[in-house]
Amino acid sequence: MSESTPAAATAAASSPIRTLAVRIVDDLRAQLDVIAQLNDRSVTEEIRLALEAWVQTSKSDPKVLARAETVRAEIDREAKTKQSAIEAIFGGPVGSKPPRQTKQAPA
Numbered sequence: 001m002s003e004s005t006p007a008a009a010t011a012a013a014s015s016p017i018r019t020l021a022v023r024i025v026d027d028l029r030a031q032l033d034v035i036a037q038l039n040d041r042s043v044t045e046e047i048r049l050a051l052e053a054w055v056q057t058s059k060s061d062p063k064v065l066a067r068a069e070t071v072r073a074e075i076d077r078e079a080k081t082k083q084s085a086i087e088a089i090f091g092g093p094v095g096s097k098p099p100r101q102t103k104q105a106p107a
Helices: 006-014 026-038 043-059 062-090
Strands: none
Touching: 026 043, 043 062
């Protein structure tokens, strides 16, 4: 059973692969082993494919989308609060530099 499938190759090319440890009961592991064997894939590849499908499904789940909008709004509020704090400390918008002071020649 090979780890090298088009999905794995695409994922590997686009970002680094990270290890994820998952604890499952023996019965579920046995079923996963059989499914992997029937599909001529590794258990790792079966899990990766299942997770990719679950993520795709979640992206169109109305509850997930609603929660994402709530989280996005919270992030925006927090960012504005922090930006205001920085402006209060340093004056002016973030990224602007204070005017440059030139040295006066001694009189």
